[in-house]
Amino acid sequence: MASLINSTWNWSIYRNLGKRDECPQVLEGLVTIKKVYGEGQSVKNRIIALLSVFALISLTFTFSDGSKTYATSESELRQEINEIEKKKEEVDSEQVEIEGQKSETEQKIAENQAEQDRINSQIRDIDMKVTNTENDIREKKNEISQTEEEINKLKEEIKKLKERIAERDKLLKNRLKNLQKNGGSISYLEVLLGAKSFGDFLDRSTAVSKIMDSDRQILDKQKSEKEQLQNDQAEVEKKKETLVAQKEKLESMKQELAQQRADKESLMASLEAEEKELHKHKLSLKEQQQILANEKAAFNKLISQKEKELEQLKSPPPQSQSHGAPAVTNGNFMRPATGRITSGYGPRWGSLHPGIDIGKNGRSGDVPIVASAGGIVSNSYYSTSYGNVVFITHYIDNQKYTTVYAHLSRRDVSNNQLVKKGQQIGLMGNTGDSTGPHLHFELHVGSWNYAKSNSVNPYSYVNF
Numbered sequence: 001m002a003s004l005i006n007s008t009w010n011w012s013i014y015r016n017l018g019k020r021d022e023c024p025q026v027l028e029g030l031v032t033i034k035k036v037y038g039e040g041q042s043v044k045n046r047i048i049a050l051l052s053v054f055a056l057i058s059l060t061f062t063f064s065d066g067s068k069t070y071a072t073s074e075s076e077l078r079q080e081i082n083e084i085e086k087k088k089e090e091v092d093s094e095q096v097e098i099e100g101q102k103s104e105t106e107q108k109i110a111e112n113q114a115e116q117d118r119i120n121s122q123i124r125d126i127d128m129k130v131t132n133t134e135n136d137i138r139e140k141k142n143e144i145s146q147t148e149e150e151i152n153k154l155k156e157e158i159k160k161l162k163e164r165i166a167e168r169d170k171l172l173k174n175r176l177k178n179l180q181k182n183g184g185s186i187s188y189l190e191v192l193l194g195a196k197s198f199g200d201f202l203d204r205s206t207a208v209s210k211i212m213d214s215d216r217q218i219l220d221k222q223k224s225e226k227e228q229l230q231n232d233q234a235e236v237e238k239k240k241e242t243l244v245a246q247k248e249k250l251e252s253m254k255q256e257l258a259q260q261r262a263d264k265e266s267l268m269a270s271l272e273a274e275e276k277e278l279h280k281h282k283l284s285l286k287e288q289q290q291i292l293a294n295e296k297a298a299f300n301k302l303i304s305q306k307e308k309e310l311e312q313l314k315s316p317p318p319q320s321q322s323h324g325a326p327a328v329t330n331g332n333f334m335r336p337a338t339g340r341i342t343s344g345y346g347p348r349w350g351s352l353h354p355g356i357d358i359g360k361n362g363r364s365g366d367v368p369i370v371a372s373a374g375g376i377v378s379n380s381y382y383s384t385s386y387g388n389v390v391f392i393t394h395y396i397d398n399q400k401y402t403t404v405y406a407h408l409s410r411r412d413v414s415n416n417q418l419v420k421k422g423q424q425i426g427l428m429g430n431t432g433d434s435t436g437p438h439l440h441f442e443l444h445v446g447s448w449n450y451a452k453s454n455s456v457n458p459y460s461y462v463n464f
Helices: 002-014 028-035 043-063 074-179 190-195 199-315
Strands: 341-343 346-348 352-355 357-359 368-370 376-384 387-396 399-411 423-428 438-445
Touching: 074 199, 376 399, 387 423
Parallel strands: none
Antiparallel strands: 341 357, 346 352, 357 438, 368 423, 376 387, 387 399, 399 423, 399 438
């Protein structure tokens, strides 16, 4: 946001720099801005409005002729101040409203995050259920595998039982063969009736009884074993069917849990997207708060200016005891200081002297240094080589220029400050790498760089 404000500010202001046209009244411009943009407009419109405020302020401070006064009486100035104070109150009301919106947005963010925590907890529960269900499925698979082994074992036992039955059938057949001789069939009754004595009859009766009992036992055992194996097989088959049904139910439960998790993840994604939008809205509200704060600062600056005008109406300005600044001249650039040029642009002492030097030449008092053209202060600081130095960026006829004012005893401007052509920016001095009180002045077509590759001879642009 700051970069957008700076870039928009610079371009909108630079196109007006250096002009001497009379400007409209600042207050009327501010009222017009409020009418155009009103309350609750977008950040973009608020930025445009703010830039317009600053543009009007800068026009008032930098491009108006010092001899012109827009409010000619104390009552007019006080009326203007009162109107500006009303606008400040409107800004205060907007700030309160936006602070309320910001608190509401923060509450929504907190509620959103709490809901995310709840959904995350549900997802963890679902994951645990899925894990338990998968474990149950594995157990059922193992049980099914064991049951299938039991079924296979029973099938093998049934097969062996059938073999034993076949052997017993063979035994019975052999026994019958022994009883059947001479091609005829002899019944148990004939065996008994063929007894030669009662003792023989008893012996035969006992033998027949034993044979019959043995045959009956064999048949009963075969029947019992066969029924038991069939019952066991049926039971195991039923157990397998139950296990398979349980496994299928668990598989279905797992799919349901997977769907639940997908639904929760979808809801979670929506909540995260909502939280992101809420944070963006909160950031937008912060930007609006900053814009309103800057508007309020602009109004305060206007009020301060109007109060100074009130003081000027009450008493004439004091006479300056310092040396006069150079007169503002026609053309894009003017000389930055009065005095004799002591060193020109070009080769000097084996290297390029990238500017000109204007000496103090024994003059007493302060020698003002002024902006050679209207622009914005791109840097104002203390350098080991330049000493107190001011860099000013200018845009003239769509061309960028940079002027440098070095070795000042004092700097009167700060970074990002708008200055007009001829405005005092400091005093001549002897700071940094300097051998005596003078101004070192450079002019660059484009941006300044350490190699001074964009430097040009100021004589080609300034009438000295």
